[in-house]
Amino acid sequence: xxxxxxxxxAAVRALDGKSVDEPGIREVxxxxxxxxxxxxxLRSAGVIPSTILGRAFGNPLKxxxxxxxxxxxxxxxxxxxxxxxxxxxxIS
Numbered sequence: 001x002x003x004x005x006x007x008x009x010a011a012v013r014a015l016d017g018k019s020v021d022e023p024g025i026r027e028v029x030x031x032x033x034x035x036x037x038x039x040x041x042l043r044s045a046g047v048i049p050s051t052i053l054g055r056a057f058g059n060p061l062k063x064x065x066x067x068x069x070x071x072x073x074x075x076x077x078x079x080x081x082x083x084x085x086x087x088x089x090x091i092s
Contacts, residue, residue, distance in 0.1 A: 008032050009056045011028045011031065011032065016059070030078060
């Protein structure tokens with residue numbers, strides 16, 4: 001799980017400064033949201049503190065999550081991630 005977290009951290013850091021409209025951005029974000037979804041039970045059980053996840057994903061994810069175009073893209077193309085998007089916003 002640590003290796004997977006490191007891979008996701010690197011992918012999100014690589015997004016810094018890019019537009020949510022660029023090719024490949026959606027796939028990276030969907031993978032990150034899927035990761036958040038899979039570890040939610042560990043976070044809610046207190047196994048993984050929210051602060052660690054916030055530090056891991058940092059400002060690039062905050063900026064993308066705050067972009068209304070990205071929120072609209074999730075609602076339109078991946079509505080199953082809407083709850084995860086809210087969770088990701090809370091811990092980033």
